[in-house]
Amino acid sequence: MARVELNVNLNRVEGDLELALSLEDGVVVEARTVGTLYRGFEQILVGRSPRDALVLTPRVCGICGTAHLYTAVLALEHAWRVPVPANATRIRNVCLIAEGIQNDLRQTFLFFAPDFRNARYRDRPWFAAAEAEFAPFSGRVHRETLAITRRVVEVVAHFGGQWPHSSYMVPGGVTSPADARRLLACRTIFAEVREWYERIVIGAPLDEWLALDSAAGYFEWLERPAHAASALGLVSRCARDLGLQRMAAGTPHMISFGAWCDPANWDAPHSARLMPGGFYDGDTGCIAELDQALINEHVRHSWFRPYSGGRHPWQGETIPDYQPGSDRYTWAKAPRYADKVVQTGPLAELLIGGDALIADLYATEGGNAWLRQFARVRRIAYELVQAERHLHELAEHLGEPHIVNPAKNAEIDGEGYGLIMAARGALGHWLRIRDGVIEKYQIVTPTAWNASPRDSAGLPGHWEQSLVGLSVADPDDPVEIGHVIRSHDPCLVCTVHMLETGKRWRFLP
Amino acid sequence: MATLFWLQTGACGGESLAILSAQSPSIEQLFATHGVELLWHPSLSSASMREHDRLIEAIGAGERTLDILCVEGSIVTAPRGTGLYDSYRGRARMEIVRELAQRAGVVVAMGTCAAFGGVHAAAPNPSDCIGLQFDRDLPSGLLPAEWRSRRGWPVVNLAGCPAHPHTMTQTLAWLAAGMPLPLDELNRPLAFFNTVVHQGCTRNEYHEYDIEDTEFGGKACLFFNLGCQGPMTQAVCNSDLWNGVNSKTRAGVPCFGCTSPDFPREVDLFSTEKIGDIPVRLPMGVERARYMAYKNLARAAAPARVEGKDMDV
Numbered sequence: 001m002a003r004v005e006l007n008v009n010l011n012r013v014e015g016d017l018e019l020a021l022s023l024e025d026g027v028v029v030e031a032r033t034v035g036t037l038y039r040g041f042e043q044i045l046v047g048r049s050p051r052d053a054l055v056l057t058p059r060v061c062g063i064c065g066t067a068h069l070y071t072a073v074l075a076l077e078h079a080w081r082v083p084v085p086a087n088a089t090r091i092r093n094v095c096l097i098a099e100g101i102q103n104d105l106r107q108t109f110l111f112f113a114p115d116f117r118n119a120r121y122r123d124r125p126w127f128a129a130a131e132a133e134f135a136p137f138s139g140r141v142h143r144e145t146l147a148i149t150r151r152v153v154e155v156v157a158h159f160g161g162q163w164p165h166s167s168y169m170v171p172g173g174v175t176s177p178a179d180a181r182r183l184l185a186c187r188t189i190f191a192e193v194r195e196w197y198e199r200i201v202i203g204a205p206l207d208e209w210l211a212l213d214s215a216a217g218y219f220e221w222l223e224r225p226a227h228a229a230s231a232l233g234l235v236s237r238c239a240r241d242l243g244l245q246r247m248a249a250g251t252p253h254m255i256s257f258g259a260w261c262d263p264a265n266w267d268a269p270h271s272a273r274l275m276p277g278g279f280y281d282g283d284t285g286c287i288a289e290l291d292q293a294l295i296n297e298h299v300r301h302s303w304f305r306p307y308s309g310g311r312h313p314w315q316g317e318t319i320p321d322y323q324p325g326s327d328r329y330t331w332a333k334a335p336r337y338a339d340k341v342v343q344t345g346p347l348a349e350l351l352i353g354g355d356a357l358i359a360d361l362y363a364t365e366g367g368n369a370w371l372r373q374f375a376r377v378r379r380i381a382y383e384l385v386q387a388e389r390h391l392h393e394l395a396e397h398l399g400e401p402h403i404v405n406p407a408k409n410a411e412i413d414g415e416g417y418g419l420i421m422a423a424r425g426a427l428g429h430w431l432r433i434r435d436g437v438i439e440k441y442q443i444v445t446p447t448a449w450n451a452s453p454r455d456s457a458g459l460p461g462h463w464e465q466s467l468v469g470l471s472v473a474d475p476d477d478p479v480e481i482g483h484v485i486r487s488h489d490p491c492l493v494c495t496v497h498m499l500e501t502g503k504r505w506r507f508l509p
Numbered sequence: 510m511a512t513l514f515w516l517q518t519g520a521c522g523g524e525s526l527a528i529l530s531a532q533s534p535s536i537e538q539l540f541a542t543h544g545v546e547l548l549w550h551p552s553l554s555s556a557s558m559r560e561h562d563r564l565i566e567a568i569g570a571g572e573r574t575l576d577i578l579c580v581e582g583s584i585v586t587a588p589r590g591t592g593l594y595d596s597y598r599g600r601a602r603m604e605i606v607r608e609l610a611q612r613a614g615v616v617v618a619m620g621t622c623a624a625f626g627g628v629h630a631a632a633p634n635p636s637d638c639i640g641l642q643f644d645r646d647l648p649s650g651l652l653p654a655e656w657r658s659r660r661g662w663p664v665v666n667l668a669g670c671p672a673h674p675h676t677m678t679q680t681l682a683w684l685a686a687g688m689p690l691p692l693d694e695l696n697r698p699l700a701f702f703n704t705v706v707h708q709g710c711t712r713n714e715y716h717e718y719d720i721e722d723t724e725f726g727g728k729a730c731l732f733f734n735l736g737c738q739g740p741m742t743q744a745v746c747n748s749d750l751w752n753g754v755n756s757k758t759r760a761g762v763p764c765f766g767c768t769s770p771d772f773p774r775e776v777d778l779f780s781t782e783k784i785g786d787i788p789v790r791l792p793m794g795v796e797r798a799r800y801m802a803y804k805n806l807a808r809a810a811a812p813a814r815v816e817g818k819d820m821d822v
């Protein structure tokens with residue numbers, strides 16, 4: 001048996017990723033995910049004024065800064081027990097949706113789909129179509145994705161001044177109200193996005209698409225010319241022809257924090273969500289209510305000062321302990337839910353949230369790389385419906401407050417957390433304030449869940465599990481790994497603990 | 510055609526995402542009609558990493574001409590000056606930057622991280638970040654102060670967190686055309702840094718009449734109480750609106766001075782330090798005594814619509 005050690009780097013993953021793989025006869029038998037960058041955001045926040053988190057944490061990630069901002073403001077509002085007026089939540093949700101649509105379209109058509117143009121697929125019947133649609137800067141869908149995503153982030157700019165990186169959500173609300181000009185501008189943008197999504201992405205009216213509720217129904221759609229010729233139809237045809245629907249199940253357990261805070265339900269800690277979250281137990285198929293106290297992080301295989309078992313973020317610590325040459329191999333911590341390895345992202349969000357089509361596809365074929373990508377595109381339909389609803393409600397409630405600034409004596413010492421479904425999945429910030437400044441700040445990103453290393457029980461993280469069993473035809477151009485990892489919408493810049501190891505055996509004696 | 514290689518070091522990807530919002534020219538126009546040939550971009554290139562490695566080798570060996578090197582992100586030098594906290598295939602990224610910079614016609618720092626160290630270099634600077642040719646405002650970045658590119662340029666600093674989309678695409682188009690590009694003392698192109706954020710802010714009239722907000726969500730000026738750095742910060746945010754529609758200060762968000770070498774300041778970012786009633790840092794070039802006299806007069810002259818914040822900004 002030929003055993004090969006392979007280090008793989010990937011581009012189009014928002015940050016830098018290296019994977020250390022062991023292959024036997026071309027099949028992955030062991031995988032370790034290794035981030036390539038350490039920045040130390042959590043240390044930078046310590047000792048600063050609590051509101052500074054609203055400026056610093058969006059800069060954790062250039063593609064989902066609104067999600068970090070939203071999570072940070074919820075953590076502050078939780079710590080200070082600050083209620084928020086309904087219009088502020090509506091505006092926050094509209095901006096998060098705009099950023100989410102931006103992400104989902106760019107990730108699908110700029111990052112994931114170009115792999116179908118790999119020279120190895122030259123003889124496939126869909127190759128010419130993939131080239132015509134997805135080739136960078138010349139493919140039709142690629143170019144139109146650039147244009148429509150440029151347009152949709154204008155929504156964030158209308159309320160936040162700019163995208164990326166603004167700080168317009170502050171404790172108690174947002175800095176500018178909805179008025180007729182902003183609402184009409186945003187309504188126009190979402191109408192354009194909806195028209196493009198219907199015509200180019202799914203080839204059908206939104207209502208029909210959302211009413212689709214069975215796997216059999218979707219496979220029938222795939223034969224219908226309008227959908228087959230659409231961008232999602234092409235992605236599905238390419239992916240399914242390559243067998244991505246049988247690839248990379250990973251862990252069966254999933255987590256969602258629930259999508260979109262409920263504007264009508266505003267008692268801190270703001271747990272009411274328009275689409276419910278929870279924990280999907282892959283062993284029983286049951287969905288349990290989410291309990292953030294069950295989240296912990298392990299460092300057994302990470303370069304942090306060791307502690308036994310897992311620790312909740314409030315008990316956790318981030319003390320570097322660089323020990324190359326040991327069996328610790330990464331600076332990513334290993335987050336676990338009730339000590340289980342979980343995955344997060346649009347598949348988890350829609351499965352736990354109750355989308356019938358995703359539930360049936362999952363029941364039919366299980367978790368897989370195609371379904372993860374498919375769920376990301378399907379989520380856009382929900383985002384569009386929610387955006388339209390929120391804009392409509394804002395118009396109906398014009399003139400109601402967009403902010404109620406907390407009284408000075410409300411800005412107390414204490415603990416708080418914020419939980420949000422970011423584009424890539426479950427994002428949590430945990431914060432402790434003492435003597436008026438940040439004493440502790442812990443961030444658990446969606447990619448930290450998915451890209452986690454082994455934990456103290458030796459359980460590999462979700463990506464590490466997803467890659468095992470995969471055949472890699474050409475180690476110099478491992479496109480299969482690209483399909484699998486990119487289907488998770490990885491964001492390595494977000495995985496803030498990560499530190500590069502280089503080749504993992506590099507420091508071995 | 511001017512070849513362009515885009516390298517990410519200790520970054521959040523903000524510049525890569527921001528440049529996608531540029532409209533005149535857009536990033537695709539830069540390649541289609543402004544004479545820029547994209548050799549590599551980490552988020553947009555679809556070739557394999559093998560091709561990326563070959564390109565770096567070919568540029569290093571002088572077999573491939575590199576006209577413009579864009580670097581996005583802080584230069585990570587930890588641990589102990591090795592740079593291995595940010596490496597690629599076991600090699601410190603700062604070494605790759607150094608190698609490519611020697612071959613480049615011009616090196617462009619995309620954003621404040623690459624220019625001055627940026628947010629990652631904020632205290633306690635856990636990964637020992639610096640900028641390409643500056644460390645904050647000191648001339649002690651990765652490359653020495655006297656360093657010049659093949660075409661004779663210091664590192665061109667397109668500061669901002671993120672850099673403004675048009676500051677990026679317009680500078681690149683200008684450089685590709687081989688036009689002269691005067692720089693300020695921080696090596697930022699004057700054309701994009703010769704205006705302050707305060708100029709063009711719709712809240713300017715409130716400042717003029719000394720009507721200042723004391724809490725968030727209002728309509729008035731954010732300079733006196735809420736930490737706005739607009740009157741001291743050079744950038745085009747209010748003369749060339751973000752995403753074509755708005756700016757932070759117009760939306761009621763203080764300017765945090767993100768194009769400055771000291772971004773992010775160590776003080777509370779949402780409040781203004783004052784001596785008595787007057788901010789410690791005054792609008793660029795203003796004399797303290799005259800400013801106080803003017804403010805008292807201005808306040809008395811404020812029209813009711815401004816005083817009452819009755820009109821939209």
